[in-house]
Amino acid sequence: MRLDDVLQLAAAHRPSTLEQMRFRRVARQVLADHRRHAEPTGLDLDLTDPMTTPEDEYTRIARAAHRTGRGVVRWDRVRGGLTWTPGMAAMLGRPTTDEVVTAATLMGYLHADDLVTVTAAIEKAWALTRPDEVTFRARRLDGTIRYLHALIEILDDGIVATCEDVTARELARRERERQARREEMLCAELGAREAGTGLAARDYLIDEVDRARRTGEGIVVVVATEPKAPVDRDELAADIGRLLTEANPSRAVLGLAAPGQFGVLLRGATTPAEAERLAVTAVERVRSHLFSGVRVNAWAGAVRFPQGAEASGFELLSDAEHAARQARRSGHVAQIAATPAGRAVRLRRSRATVLSAVANERFALFAQPILDLDLNRVTRHEILLRVRGESGDPVAPWAFLDTAERIGQILPVDRWVIDHAIKLIGQGALDSHCQINVSGRSLADPGLLDHVTRSLTKHNVRAGRLTFEITETAAIENRNEALAFATGIRQLGAQLALDDFGTGHASLLHLRTLPVDLVKIDGRFITGLTRTPADRSLVERLTMICHDLGMRVVAECVPDDETAALLRGYSVDFAQGFHIGRPVPMADPAEHIELDLRPISKLG
Amino acid sequence: MSHPHHAARWDEPEHLDDRYDTEFNELVFQTYAKAEGVLRLGGDHQDLVRDALHEAYLIARRKWAEIREFDAPLGWVIKTAHNVLRREKAKAGRETMLPEELPGAPGTPADSWEAEQLRRHWLGQLPPRQARVFELAEEGFTNPEIGRILGLADSSVRFYKHAARRRLRELAGETLGGDADAAR
Incomplete structure (x- = not known):
């Protein structure tokens, strides 16, 4: 089957009964409007029959342009001059009745950056005797810039360009393009995740703890781990992270607090006993699991915090880290701080840790x-x-x-x-x-x-x-x-x-x-x-x-x-x-x- | 049906009122599908197209005494509705284009309805001027007539017609496979 076969077959198509009813309805509505003396809206009546009226090319183009709010510029090869319609002059902010315009005047309206594009489009249309289109910027007499679209057509005796102000359309198009581009370029917040382990990063965890302590009470648990044989630490961290995520309620926030150290934030009230049970459960899960054939030792420390705790997110995490260290040193599974430490105590402790290192x-x-x-x-x-x-x-x-x-x-x-x-x-x-x-x-x-x-x-x-x-x-x-x-x-x-x-x-x-x-x-x-x-x-x-x-x-x-x-x-x-x-x-x-x-x- | 009070206003002899109504009904019935087909090729919202056609037909009825004498009123209807549509779009000052929502291309058509759907699908992928020129040519209008209906130069009509046909052959080749025109 070829194009012509399809066209021939399609030509045999007749409107369906439903469509025919629609045409009847249109006719009824028009006749009803006609009887109500409804005025056609503002289009000055054009009663020339396009079938018989011998209208020359320029006249028909200029007339259509005039009826549709467009402006026209014409170059006459025989007379060698440029003319424009009042609509064109008005579009450039220069009301005039003078039909003749100089090339220099026209060029003066053209945005310098678009000069080459417009000239090239005209030359190409002329060389190939075929229409071309170009969108360009024009500087109006008042200095403002408008986007114009020109259809360049070749007549027997010259060139004619029909111009339309497309500023609003052009801006809408650009905005749509920009939004699509932004959509394509916008990245998910990857910064919150560690590249190697896929876990939330320390900064993210600290921010979350900070947010939690402002709005309610909760608990920060740090699980310190140590593989008993050499392993890929990133992979291990990802595995432990998964294990701990499964163990905790979905509202918990899990992050990598330090290499081999996992921080878990739980919002809501807990008794010290509950806190301890949580920490111990986490440790036992890690200890009882075999990670690619490797056992991992673990200890936990936790700190409970009241609503509006003075200690910052960083400080609370530091307390939990300290508790985990204490647990390890004392040979316990977990150690729980019932309340955050005093600021001076914590600072002294942290300083000592760094300086001793x-x-x-x-x-x-x-x-x-x-x-x-x-x-x-x-x-x-x-x-x-x-x-x-x-x-x-x-x-x-x-x-x-x-x-x-x-x-x-x-x-x-x-x-x-x-x-x-x-x-x-x-x-x-x-x-x-x-x-x-x-x-x-x-x-x-x-x-x-x-x-x-x-x-x-x-x-x-x-x-x-x-x-x-x-x-x-x-x-x-x-x-x-x-x-x-x-x-x-x-x-x-x-x-x-x-x-x-x-x-x-x-x-x-x-x-x-x-x-x-x-x-x-x-x-x-x-x-x-x-x-x-x-x-x-x-x-x-x-x-x-x-x-x-x-x-x-x-x-x-x-x-x-x-x-x-x-x-x-x-x-x-x-x-x-x-x-x-x-x-x-x-x-x-x-x-x-x-x-x-x-x-x-x-x-x- | 008689509406004597209209007669004076429209300069229409009263006895012609019913006769004109009947003729006008027939005009709409015979031309609406074709006029709508040509206008819809711009990808504009169908409400906009419908309003433009309504306005063109309203003028046609109002001036029926003159327009009934035209060789083929369809050309005038399309020209007028096309101008109304373009004017309204310029006034709206923004894009009235529908989002590109072309359904998947139909395959080789089995009947005239499917062939018509396929033809519409192909035309929808052409630049509006090319598609309209092609559609009017298919309707039997000559190049000068098309130029006067759409307000285009003769060389433009020739070029658009040629370009439309070339592109349609390509599309036909893609849809219908190897034995189609594109292979020739």
Whole structure:
């Protein structure tokens, strides 16, 4: 069957009885209106028969335009001049009765940016003797801009353009496009979830506890866990998270409070006995479960809080963490605090925890490779802190650092890291460029720059080998002091980086005011890059901005080769992440620990 | 049925009133489906199309003494309703387009009704001017007539007709498969 067959078959179609009834009804309604003397609304009567009236092309076009609120411009090839209709002049805000118009006048109304488009459309229509359409902006006499749509038609003796004001329609179309785009670009709140475990993040948990204590009473339980054999910690955390979720009522909020530590928030009244039963049940579930063949030990601590508790979300979580630590040390399954601790007591306790970690060197330094995407070669390492937990295993320090920052004890930690990193570099542990973290809070300390300088001299390390990464989980406390450190450290020859850029307190303003050499884009923009258009747009443009401002760019948490290829396409300078290389312990070179520099040829 | 008080107003001899009504009824019955078919091709809301047609027919009845003399009043009805529709759209100042809600393309038609549905479906995918020119040509109007009905230049009518046919062949090829026109 072909087109013509379908058309022929369709031509045999006759209106159904139902449709015929509809036509009769229309006729009745029109006749009724006719008898009621209903006036047709304003269309001046045009009684020319299109079948017989020998109307020339221009006349018919101009007439139709006039009847439908459009304006017409005509170029007459024979007479060589331009004319416009009053409707056209009025559309441009210039009431006139003069039919003749100059090309210069017309061009003057045309928005400069649309000049080329309009000219091209006219030339093409003329060259091909076929109609064309173009939407463009016109600047009216009063200076306002309108969107006009023109149908360009070719006559035997010239060109005619029928124009219609489509501003409202154009704006509506743009708004619809914008909304569709926003819809496509809008991402679910992924920031609240840990990338590796899928659990709610510590910040989210703290916020939820804060919200709960304002509106009612409740309980915060922390379950501390420790696998009895080496396992993938992310996978284990996800498994334990699932197990605890099943055990708790659906209204409970579960989150990862620290590596291996799970926080559960339960709203509503509980007696101390109920609280204890909850905590013990959670521990027993974990202890009795086999996680991919591995047993996991567990302890729990809990704190009950009344409605309107003075203690903040962070403080309540800290109390529960403390209780869990106490349970472990005393050999109990769980320990319950019936009420939140006093503020002074808690602060003293937290300080002691942080300072004892520093004093007892419960830290280890790891180095993670950073790949130069241009050279396809690891040229840098970030020095990372690991904190040895209760069991002595080094774990990621984010919860520890969060606590240290919140209670104002991050400086001693930062100093420890700076001293030991520079010492190891001086001993030849790494021969690449090294990046060392410094908290935004520590920058407020006027002695930090001297401290760095002394350490460099002592261990005979060239400042040019170092970049200091300002972590911005906490706001920079003293801008003047921070600027003094930043300026001073660069005078020494070291470089400055902004860590976790795009999240937290890292503001665009810093790019303007801090002498930053390197920007590290937060992993939350990178991990979903291949499937998130919004991330692609943000990363690409952010990289352009940084390059414009004379800064280089690192992408954190690069998960795969595909992402690395995208990043290379955006001219991102460096890539970092488990896929590029995991952090490995930094050690005295005498111990001959090989850095894990996995083959990267396939990235090319 | 007699309405003597109308006669003076419309300059219509009283004795013609009933006769004109009858003729007018026949006009609507014979032309409505075709006029509506052409106007609906703009993708406008059907209420808007219905109102435009109502207005055109109201004028037709009012001036029936003249319009009954026309060669084919359908051309005039379409021209007038088309202008009313465009004027109303310009006045509304916003988009009156329906959201794209094309039902799935029907397959090879088995009867005239299905063929008509398929034809409408194809025409709905063409730019309105192309579709209207094509539809009027199918209705038997000549190029100059189409130009006067739709207020288009002759070269535009020729181009739209050609473009419409080319696109319809493509669509037919997609719907009807390999042996259709597109393969030729």
